[in-house]
Amino acid sequence: MIKEPFAFNLSPLTLLVLGSCLLFLSSCSSNPAFQGKGQGYVQGEWQQKAEAVDQQLLTSTLYHFKFSCDSFFVAMQTTSKVNYGADTCMNSGHWAEYAKGKYEQHTDTLVMKGFFCNADYSLKNIGGCFRAGVYEEYFKTAKIADTLLRLTSTSSVMPINLHLIKRTTCVPKPL
Numbered sequence: 602m603i604k605e606p607f608a609f610n611l612s613p614l615t616l617l618v619l620g621s622c623l624l625f626l627s628s629c630s631s632n633p634a635f636q637g638k639g640q641g642y643v644q645g646e647w648q649q650k651a652e653a654v655d656q657q658l659l660t661s662t663l664y665h666f667k668f669s670c671d672s673f674f675v676a677m678q679t680t681s682k683v684n685y686g687a688d689t690c691m692n693s694g695h696w697a698e699y700a701k702g703k704y705e706q707h708t709d710t711l712v713m714k715g716f717f718c719n720a721d722y723s724l725k726n727i728g729g730c731f732r733a734g735v736y737e738e739y740f741k742t743a744k745i746a747d748t749l750l751r752l753t754s755t756s757s758v759m760p761i762n763l764h765l766i767k768r769t770t771c772v773p774k775p776l
Contacts, residue, residue, distance in 0.1 A: 635773040637671035640706050642744055644668050644771055647763035659683050664752075664761050670771040673713055674701045674722065690730035699725075700736035711740040711752065 647666045655661040660681040667674040677698045684691060701722055702715015715736045717725045727733040740752040740761075748765040 635775055637703075638771050638773060639668065639671035639704065640711075641771070643711075643750065644670075645765055645769045646767040647750060648766050649761050649763050652762075655680075664763065666763060668704070669769065670773050671703050671705070672701070673704050673715070675699065675713075676720070696731065698731050702736060706742075709741055709743075710755075711742050713738045713740070 643666075645668060647664075647668070649664045651661075651663060655663075660679065660683060662677050662679045665676040665678070677700075679696050679698070681691070681694045684694070690696065697720070699718050699720055699722075700713075700715050701718050702713060704711055704713045706712075713736070717731075717733050717736050719725055725733045739755040741755065743751040743753075745751055745762075750763045750765070752761040752763065753759075754761070
């Protein structure tokens with residue numbers, strides 16, 4: 602008596618389920634245990650100084666960035682000669698907005714993705730004054746000097762000239 606080799610007789614449905622499971626398991630990966638290092642040239646605090654042209658604009662915003670490893674926090678101080686809404690929010694034409702998140706460098710573009718938050722880094726509630734929810738901005742970067750960085754938002758024509766006020770070194774923190 603000749604024995605046949607062991608053979609699988611699997612239905613097409615069983616093959617489809619097994620294939621899907623293998624595809625699903627191979628596509629999973631764990632998140633890193635530490636934050637990324639980010640870009641060395643931006644590590645620290647950067648402040649935009651008011652310029653003479655700002656006085657001529659109807660609305661202008663001054664930026665203060667903090668970069669720590671691959672994370673950012675930005676404070677945006679806006680001054681406006683136009684009343685866009687309730688004065689309780691506009692505070693006589695002066696207000697601040699904040700955002701935090703992660704950034705990545707893609708060639709000459711700094712991609713910043715995160716959420717609008719309060720000054721204490723807590724997430725901002727939707728429905729309050731100004732913007733809330735997702736913050737996403739793309740900046741073309743130009744390093745003018747070791748302590749001068751020019752960012753140009755892809756949604757604006759006005760460059761943001763940032764002066765380094767405090768250099769820091771990335772020490773990745775556990776996530």
